[in-house]
Amino acid sequence: xxxxxKSDKLAKAARAQKALKADKADKADKKVKSVKTEQAPAExxxxxxTASDATLRRFLHGLPGVDTVGLEARAAALGTRSIKxxxxxxxxxxxxxxxxxxxxxxxxxxxxxxxxxxxxxxxDPTDRGTPTTAAVCVYPDMxxxxxxxxxxxxVKVASVATAFPAGRAALGVKxxxxxxxxxxxxxxxxxxxxxxxxxxxxxxxxYEEIRAVKEACGDARLKVIFETGELSTYDNIRRAxxxxxIAGADFIKTSTGKVGVNATPANTLLMLEAVRxxxxxxxxxxxxxPAGGIRSTxxxxxxxxxxxxxxxxxxxxxxxxxxxxxxxxxxxxxQRQKLATGRxxxxxxxxxx
Amino acid sequence: MSDSNGRLSVFxxxxxxxxxxxxxxxxxxxxxxxxAKGNWLANAPLxxxxxxxxxxxxxxxxxxxxxxxTAYLRGQILYxxxxxxxxxxxxxVREVAEAEGLSKAKAxxxxxxxxxxxxxxxxxxxKIAQIVGGGNPVAGPFFNLSSPEPTxxxxxVAPQDSSFLGLVSVLAPVIAxxxxxxxxxxxxxxxxxxxxxxxxxxxxxxxxxxxxxSGKTAEIATPLAAHQDxxxxxxxxxxxxLAKELEIAAADNLKRVLRPQPVDWSADPGTSRLTPFLxxxxxxxxxxxxxxGGSSY
Numbered sequence: 001x002x003x004x005x006k007s008d009k010l011a012k013a014a015r016a017q018k019a020l021k022a023d024k025a026d027k028a029d030k031k032v033k034s035v036k037t038e039q040a041p042a043e044x045x046x047x048x049x050t051a052s053d054a055t056l057r058r059f060l061h062g063l064p065g066v067d068t069v070g071l072e073a074r075a076a077a078l079g080t081r082s083i084k085x086x087x088x089x090x091x092x093x094x095x096x097x098x099x100x101x102x103x104x105x106x107x108x109x110x111x112x113x114x115x116x117x118x119x120x121x122x123x124d125p126t127d128r129g130t131p132t133t134a135a136v137c138v139y140p141d142m143x144x145x146x147x148x149x150x151x152x153x154x155v156k157v158a159s160v161a162t163a164f165p166a167g168r169a170a171l172g173v174k175x176x177x178x179x180x181x182x183x184x185x186x187x188x189x190x191x192x193x194x195x196x197x198x199x200x201x202x203x204x205x206x207y208e209e210i211r212a213v214k215e216a217c218g219d220a221r222l223k224v225i226f227e228t229g230e231l232s233t234y235d236n237i238r239r240a241x242x243x244x245x246i247a248g249a250d251f252i253k254t255s256t257g258k259v260g261v262n263a264t265p266a267n268t269l270l271m272l273e274a275v276r277x278x279x280x281x282x283x284x285x286x287x288x289x290p291a292g293g294i295r296s297t298x299x300x301x302x303x304x305x306x307x308x309x310x311x312x313x314x315x316x317x318x319x320x321x322x323x324x325x326x327x328x329x330x331x332x333x334x335q336r337q338k339l340a341t342g343r344x345x346x347x348x349x350x351x352x353x
Numbered sequence: 354m355s356d357s358n359g360r361l362s363v364f365x366x367x368x369x370x371x372x373x374x375x376x377x378x379x380x381x382x383x384x385x386x387x388x389a390k391g392n393w394l395a396n397a398p399l400x401x402x403x404x405x406x407x408x409x410x411x412x413x414x415x416x417x418x419x420x421x422x423t424a425y426l427r428g429q430i431l432y433x434x435x436x437x438x439x440x441x442x443x444x445x446v447r448e449v450a451e452a453e454g455l456s457k458a459k460a461x462x463x464x465x466x467x468x469x470x471x472x473x474x475x476x477x478x479x480k481i482a483q484i485v486g487g488g489n490p491v492a493g494p495f496f497n498l499s500s501p502e503p504t505x506x507x508x509x510v511a512p513q514d515s516s517f518l519g520l521v522s523v524l525a526p527v528i529a530x531x532x533x534x535x536x537x538x539x540x541x542x543x544x545x546x547x548x549x550x551x552x553x554x555x556x557x558x559x560x561x562x563x564x565x566x567s568g569k570t571a572e573i574a575t576p577l578a579a580h581q582d583x584x585x586x587x588x589x590x591x592x593x594x595l596a597k598e599l600e601i602a603a604a605d606n607l608k609r610v611l612r613p614q615p616v617d618w619s620a621d622p623g624t625s626r627l628t629p630f631l632x633x634x635x636x637x638x639x640x641x642x643x644x645x646g647g648s649s650y
Contacts, residue, residue, distance in 0.1 A: 330399075337647070346582025350602055 011032070045282045046246045053204040060203055060242060065147060066234035066270060067220050075265035078309055079302040092336050093131050095300040095328075096123055098318045100158055101287065102137040103353070104165075104257070110353075113142045117149025119351055124333050133329065134252035135188060140166070140177060140224035143184035158188035162213060164257035165227075167192035177332070178216040189213070190223040192241065193255060193347070195230050200220040210247035221252035223289055223322075237267055244286075251273060251287035257324060262292025265302060272310040285314065291324025297335040300328055326353060360413015360456040362608045367543070369399045369404060369567065370550030379403045384568070386544060389454025397543045400568035402576040405535065409582055412506045415561030420503045420531040424479035427461045431475035431529060433556040438468045441622040442550060445517060445545060452542035466619055473622065474525035476534040481488035481530060481627055489635070491606030496638040501631040503531035504609055505584030508577040510570060510592045510599075516542035519547065523589045528562055535572055535583070536565045539590060543567035571595055579603035585609035585630050588615075 005174055038254060049059040083091055101120045104114060116136055124130040135156035136147045146157045159181035163169035169177075191213045197205040213220050224244040228237050244252045252271055255265040267291040275286045288311070294300055307315050315321050328352040335343040367386075368375040369457035382399035398404075419427070425468055437447065450460035486500040507527045512519030516539045527534045531563045538552060551564045566573055578586055578599040586603050588611060596613050603610050611629045 342407070343579035343602075344576060344581060346580070346606075348606075349581055 015289045042050050044326050050177065050204075050207060050246060054204075056203050056207060056243075057201070060239040063238055063242060065178075065286050066238055067232055068249075071234060071270060074122075075269045075306065078269075078305050079265055081302075081305045083132065083301050083305070085179040089306050089336075089339050091301045092297060092339070095297070095304060095323065096332050096336075097131040097134060098136040098321055099323050099325055099329055099332075101133045101329060102134045102257070102291070102324055102334045104137070104139060104160060106324065108139060108142060110142070110145045113138055114149045114353065115351075117146055117155070119353065120155045120331070121150055121153040123329060124336065124350075127336070130336065131332070134322055137324065138183065140181035140186070143186045144179050147185040156187040157185060158182070158190055158254075159186035160190045160192075161207075162191040164190070164192055164225075166257040167194050168196070171212060174209070175212060175216045178213050182216070182218055186220055188223060188251075189217050190222045190225055191252060192225045192227060193244070198231070198236070198240060198243075203239075206240075207243050207247050209251060210244060214248045219251040222233055222248070223253045224249040224254045225256055227256055227257040227259060228254045228263075228267045234267070234270055237270050238274060241271050242278070245284075247277045249286060251322070253289040253291055253324065254320075255290075255324075258290030258346075259292075263290030263303075263324075264295055265306060268303060269306050269310055272306060272315070275315070276311045284337045285320060287320040287322065288315070289322040289324055294323055294325050295327050296331050297328075300332065357406070358508050360382070367395055367396065367547045367567070368550075368589045370397050370547070370554065370560075370563070370565040371398060371404065371408045372414070372564065373554060375405075375550070375554070378568070379407065382568075383596055386577065395544060397547065397567045400573050402573065404566055404568075404578070407536045408566060409506060409577070411561035411583055412535050415559055416503075416505060416533045418559055418561045419528070419533055421623075422531070424482070424531075427529065427531065428475045428478035430557045431471060431478065431525065431544050434552060435468050435471035435475060435556065436558045437443050437552045438471060438549075441548075442468070444548060449517045449543045449545040452539075453514075463515075463518050467518045471525055474529040474627075477526075477587060477624070477627060478529045479629075484624065485628055485631060486633070491637075494640045495636065496640055498638070499633050499635045501530065501628075502634045504630045504632055505532060506582065507534050507543055508536050508580075508583050508586040510574055510588050510590040511536055511538050511546060511584070512616075512618070513539045513541065513570070514566045515618045517549075519524070519544040519589070519616075520546050522616075522622055523626065524563065527620075527630055528549055529586065530627055530631055532585070532630050533562045535577060536563060536566065537570055537577075537590070538565055538567045540568070540570045562605055567604050574599055574603065576579070578606060578608070581606050582609060582618075583606040583608060585611075587611040587629075588613045593594050 020105060049055055049159055101116055103116050120133040120136045129245055132153060134156050135158045135296060136146050136150060137158040142157045143159045145155055161178040161181045162174035163177060181189060193206050210224055220318050226237065226240040231237050231240060241252050254267055268288065271288050275288055290303060307321050333350050334345040368377055378398040380401035383396040384399045385399045386394050388394050400607050445462045445464045446457060449463055450457055464519055482501055487623060489497040489499060492498040509523050524534060524536055528640050536546065546565055547567060551632065574591065577583055579602040583609050586599060588599060591599055591613055600610050617650055
């Protein structure tokens with residue numbers, strides 16, 4: 001585990017505006033936490049919960065309901081923070097270092113993956129002080145190419161697996177997909193849950209599938225994608241988050257980026273509350289990765305404020321928080337150039353991808 | 354306040370025109386606009402550099418569609434602008450008379466000249482290629498064709514004195530050739546420009562093709578001249594000192610610069626303002642002749 005920044009400029013900037021924070025939603029969250037602590041004792045976490053389909057269902061449906069209005073209001077309120085000058089520079093560099101630079105197209109070629117790898121290692125070739133991105137994220141057959149492209153740079157290679165993005169394949173196929181990616185050298189695996197099973201109430205199937213994939217991952221970190229846009233309700237997102245965390249996910253991730261509704265501040269806030277509560281209860285820290293639809297620096301900074309105010313500064317590190325994005329990086333680089341030179345940059349001065 | 358007939362008077366709130374919408378300045382600021390005698394006319398938005406940035410984003414977004422539209426269609430749309438101006442002639446005569454201190458008759462002549470100028474430039478959209486492009490004779494079996502292409506996003510610093518005819522004379526040629534424009538209206542006389550935005554919004558000109566900002570010319574023009582995503586700048590309304598500073602800032606990304614020059618706005622404009630913001634694309638195409646050994650068809 002890398003060192004966790006205890007205090008930082010973003011936190012300071014955010015603290016300076018505590019006045020904005022007074023919020024009923026916050027109090028509601030605390031209530032949520034205490035309720036959960038009563039439900040399951042801290043030692044022997046969740047063995048009883050996962051004992052059978054019925055106990056798992058009882059646990060998940062026993063989770064407190066989400067206050068939709070409160071959640072969205074809280075997410076919107078945290079989006080109004082004004083982050084400027086040095087705090088902004090810090091946030092931009094942090095956001096760059098948290099990006100999983102992604103290409104998941106049918107038209108991906110080895111050349112495109114190599115170009116992406118080069119960009120991950122040197123996001124701005126005119127300024128070598130720019131941090132590297134956290135990882136590149138590709139399909140399993142491109143893992144070896146990506147691995148070679150980022151060799152020696154510290155940039156990780158993440159691979160989607162388990163019949164991404166639909167997840168509609170037999171378990172054996174999903175496990176083979178995962179093992180294949182790991183064997184090719186993937187450091188991280190992004191799996192999708194079986195939304196069909198989840199929505200039809202077959203929680204145990206979802207749980208066991210995550211367990212099996214986690215086992216197949218070996219040392220690779222596992223990110224579990226819920227595809228929040230297909231889960232219909234916030235309550236479902238909360239339940240999915242808990243299934244994922246109980247099953248041993250290292251990261252919980254909002255979406256594939258392949259459906260209409262992807263990461264939103266509200267559903268990311270909900271998942272951040274889940275990982276915060278999970279750590280309070282079990283001591284195990286789980287990362288969060290919003291993916292899809294985050295395109296501007298402004299959006300990215302809003303998410304960082306959410307992280308700092310909800311999960312806390314322990315999560316302000318690319319070991320615990322990621323952005324699944326591709327075009328976001330260009331906007332971050334343009335903003336970075338603007339801060340460095342004082343003049344507005346343009347899309348002619350970053351790569352086309 | 355109420356009129357003598359007991360009606361409440363309805364004041365007009367002048368707004369910016371960015372991306373086809375009418376926003377207030379992001380900064381929330383306004384400044385007082387007076388007529389030629391110093392009487393208060395209205396408050397106009399005092400744009401900030403962020404408004405300028407937003408305008409460039411809108412202009413860049415609109416560029417592909419506008420540059421890709423056929424020249425014929427651009428001509429139709431610009432002619433439509435002239436039609437709409439004709440319908441609102443009275444309003445523009447009043448605003449020009451107030452802003453420039455002209456008599457009603459003289460202001461009427463200025464507005465008529467401005468409308469005629471839109472028509473003039475509307476006609477040029479599909480003809481400019483004939484005078485600046487064409488086939489070039491080359492020593493080889495190729496058709497060699499040059500055609501003019503728009504430069505991109507153009508910042509137009511509108512003339513300070515001629516608030517309407519001058520504005521039309523610098524704006525229309527820029528968009529006629531397929532560029533998109535960010536216009537900085539005359540600092541002391543911005544109202545005709547802001548009203549022109551209402552005409553543009555109702556005459557099929559796609560949102561973002563023309564963006565109009567009012568405020569302090571130096572404050573808005575400086576970030577625009579340095580902006581890396583602006584391709585050219587027309588300095589018609591900048592004084593000598595400002596023009597020099599802007600030209601230095603514009604050199605950084607090799608913007609095309611049209612220097613300020615004394616112009617009689619009422620004279621025949623010619624094509625001199627159409628050509629500065631054009632690039633030339635030259636295509637070499639084999640004629641298909643394979644020489645003496647090939648087929649004769």
